[in-house]
Amino acid sequence: MTVPPTFDDVLAAADRLRDHAHPTPVLTSRRVDAEVGAAVHFKCENLQRMGAFKFRGAFNALSRLSAEQRRAGVVAYSSGNHAQAVALSARILDMQATIVMPHDAPASKVAATRGYGARIVGYDRYTEDRTRIGAALADEQGLTLVPPYDHADVIAGQGTAALELFDEVGELDALFVCLGGGGLLAGSALAARERSPECRVYGVEPEAGDDGQRSFRGGEIVHIDTPDTIADGAQTQHLGRLTFPIIRRDVTDVHTVTDAELVEAMRVFASTLKIVVEPTGCLAFAAVRRLAPELAGLRIGVIVSGGNIDLGRYAALLR
Amino acid sequence: MTVPPTFDDVLAAADRLRDHAHPTPVLTSRRVDAEVGAAVHFKCENLQRMGAFKFRGAFNALSRLSAEQRRAGVVAYSSGNHAQAVALSARILDMQATIVMPHDAPASKVAATRGYGARIVGYDRYTEDRTRIGAALADEQGLTLVPPYDHADVIAGQGTAALELFDEVGELDALFVCLGGGGLLAGSALAARERSPECRVYGVEPEAGDDGQRSFRGGEIVHIDTPDTIADGAQTQHLGRLTFPIIRRDVTDVHTVTDAELVEAMRVFASTLKIVVEPTGCLAFAAVRRLAPELAGLRIGVIVSGGNIDLGRYAALLR
Numbered sequence: 001m002t003v004p005p006t007f008d009d010v011l012a013a014a015d016r017l018r019d020h021a022h023p024t025p026v027l028t029s030r031r032v033d034a035e036v037g038a039a040v041h042f043k044c045e046n047l048q049r050m051g052a053f054k055f056r057g058a059f060n061a062l063s064r065l066s067a068e069q070r071r072a073g074v075v076a077y078s079s080g081n082h083a084q085a086v087a088l089s090a091r092i093l094d095m096q097a098t099i100v101m102p103h104d105a106p107a108s109k110v111a112a113t114r115g116y117g118a119r120i121v122g123y124d125r126y127t128e129d130r131t132r133i134g135a136a137l138a139d140e141q142g143l144t145l146v147p148p149y150d151h152a153d154v155i156a157g158q159g160t161a162a163l164e165l166f167d168e169v170g171e172l173d174a175l176f177v178c179l180g181g182g183g184l185l186a187g188s189a190l191a192a193r194e195r196s197p198e199c200r201v202y203g204v205e206p207e208a209g210d211d212g213q214r215s216f217r218g219g220e221i222v223h224i225d226t227p228d229t230i231a232d233g234a235q236t237q238h239l240g241r242l243t244f245p246i247i248r249r250d251v252t253d254v255h256t257v258t259d260a261e262l263v264e265a266m267r268v269f270a271s272t273l274k275i276v277v278e279p280t281g282c283l284a285f286a287a288v289r290r291l292a293p294e295l296a297g298l299r300i301g302v303i304v305s306g307g308n309i310d311l312g313r314y315a316a317l318l319r
Numbered sequence: 320m321t322v323p324p325t326f327d328d329v330l331a332a333a334d335r336l337r338d339h340a341h342p343t344p345v346l347t348s349r350r351v352d353a354e355v356g357a358a359v360h361f362k363c364e365n366l367q368r369m370g371a372f373k374f375r376g377a378f379n380a381l382s383r384l385s386a387e388q389r390r391a392g393v394v395a396y397s398s399g400n401h402a403q404a405v406a407l408s409a410r411i412l413d414m415q416a417t418i419v420m421p422h423d424a425p426a427s428k429v430a431a432t433r434g435y436g437a438r439i440v441g442y443d444r445y446t447e448d449r450t451r452i453g454a455a456l457a458d459e460q461g462l463t464l465v466p467p468y469d470h471a472d473v474i475a476g477q478g479t480a481a482l483e484l485f486d487e488v489g490e491l492d493a494l495f496v497c498l499g500g501g502g503l504l505a506g507s508a509l510a511a512r513e514r515s516p517e518c519r520v521y522g523v524e525p526e527a528g529d530d531g532q533r534s535f536r537g538g539e540i541v542h543i544d545t546p547d548t549i550a551d552g553a554q555t556q557h558l559g560r561l562t563f564p565i566i567r568r569d570v571t572d573v574h575t576v577t578d579a580e581l582v583e584a585m586r587v588f589a590s591t592l593k594i595v596v597e598p599t600g601c602l603a604f605a606a607v608r609r610l611a612p613e614l615a616g617l618r619i620g621v622i623v624s625g626g627n628i629d630l631g632r633y634a635a636l637l638r
Contacts, residue, residue, distance in 0.1 A: 022347075027344075030368070046593045047594075049349070270630060270633070271427070271595075271630050273366075274370060277593075307593035311590050311637050312638055314637065315635070316634070316638075318630050318631075319630075
């Protein structure tokens with residue numbers, strides 16, 4: 001699967017998702033606008049089905065499988081939200097899903113994945129290679145592997161969130177998107193290039209895992225060890241072979257933020273916007289808050305990627 | 320001001336609010352629907368400006384004042400959200416607001432009210448009568464008193480939330496609304512009677528302050544001491560002379576829930592719907608969860624009234 005996705009693929013994904021994904025609300029806050037000095041539009045994918053944008057890509061990918069592939073079932077490896085997304089999409093499409101998840105994945109995500117009827121295979125994210133485990137399961141049992149980001153249908157599906165944002169609020173000056181493996185960022189960039197050609201598109205990743213920034217600025221994919229960050233959805237080790245060229249071509253720059261900045265953004269989300277956002281979902285807004293002096297007077301889009309976090313951990317971060 | 324509001328007043332309020340209030344989103348969750356056994360539509364007034372439905376009634380009331388009244392300014396007494404609502408509305412309409420607030424009001428609400436430019440006068444909610452303090456300030460300084468619920472323009476404004484809900488999702492079998500002084504419940508009932516005539520409308524109040532239930536069932540307004548409940552927006556002592564007759568005529572029944580049930584509902588809002596809801600805002604959903612066996616298969620509306628709560632207190636309740 002090495003044909004890169006295009007904007008037409010994003011449009012086709014939007015058609016497939018029409019009756020299945022929530023058209024998530026775009027929230028605004030005059031208080032946030034006053035603090036940032038810009039007009040900020042939050043695309044709330046934490047209010048998406050299963051609590052994250054990942055449903056879009058997974059459902060789009062699974063809905064394109066052949067009847068034979070559907071009968072055999074799918075396998076996916078994920079630190080959390082992609083797992084739930086594949087599990088839920090498989091249930092909707094009446095398929096069996098097998099999910100390879102790290103032993104230390106958040107309990108709420110494991111429980112939710114199991115709740116959608118998926119079979120779970122555990123592994124150690126610090127010593128084992130989930131790619132290899134997933135590939136072995138696919139080989140041995142004839143399952144179709146649904147990678148978390150480096151897949152044309154996944155990228156196209158993720159792009160539908162930004163597509164909806166532009167279709168609702170019109171052109172923007174800048175769009176901030178969290179960056180792990182690059183599926184959401186690449187898809188968002190495809191949407192931005194067509195719907196708002198002058199819009200600058202920024203990826204935002206944890207400072208502890210700045211492989212995306214180094215890859216973007218250096219021109220080749222940098223591999224790192226699993227980074228130590230509270231943004232568990234961005235604990236990826238490298239960009240993808242499909243996502244990287246799109247990001248290089250259509251993205252303006254990649255920024256990093258600290259875990260402390262993520263917690264501050266999470267608190268503003270709770271106290272001002274009244275929404276629950278997981279650490280990874282705070283990446284884009286944390287960068288907007290840090291870069292506010294450079295964004296004065298602009299129309300900004302922020303993709304709020306997800307809201308899946310254990311309540312106990314969330315409460316501890318809010319205190 | 321003793322002429323009771325009608326549905327036409329709700330429509331007129333919706334016109335006045337069009338460019339000022341957020342048309343808040345209606346959220347749904349298949350997980351909640353599966354747990355309750357009904358199709359539940361959450362009208363999210365916690366995502367309203369200043370974080371609660373109270374903005375609707377206050378803005379509607381203030382926008383109807385004469386030029387002379389605007390010049391003199393307004394005074395309001397409130398345990399919190401009405402204070403912020405009047406303060407914000409006054410700022411938008413370029414008026415001076417004086418707010419009579421209890422000394423133990425949540426710090427976030429006091430700070431927000433002051434942040435909107437209002438002058439704050441404190442009192443002890445267990446020993447002093449806020450009605451008398453507000454009336455004295457109105458007399459002495461020529462201010463117009465904006466009561467928190469017993470005012471036709473306030474009731475009509477609050478009714479616009481339910482109006483938007485019906486206009487978005489169509490008719491419902493039952494609508495659940497939190498009940499303190501009855502402004503939101505009376506306004507919602509006016510909207511329901513016209514937009515969804517068969518819809519049962521339920522008020523929900525804290526078990527510790529069941530004056531509304533006793534008043535509704537007994538046929539005359541019952542007065543109680545300030546109730547001890549975490550639902551600080553429903554710590555009212557009695558229904559209003561305007562709200563009570565509307566509630567008697569257009570409401571089906573009044574239910575009560577415990578503080579423990581409010582906390583459980585708050586946790587579901589955070590973990591499943593990914594929204595921050597203050598205790599008072601959890602009343603309606605807590606009743607739906609308790610009454611689920613009787614609601615099987617119905618189309619339900621729930622007004623989520625507000626999301627203003629100190630983060631530390633919120634975190635303590637979530638743990």
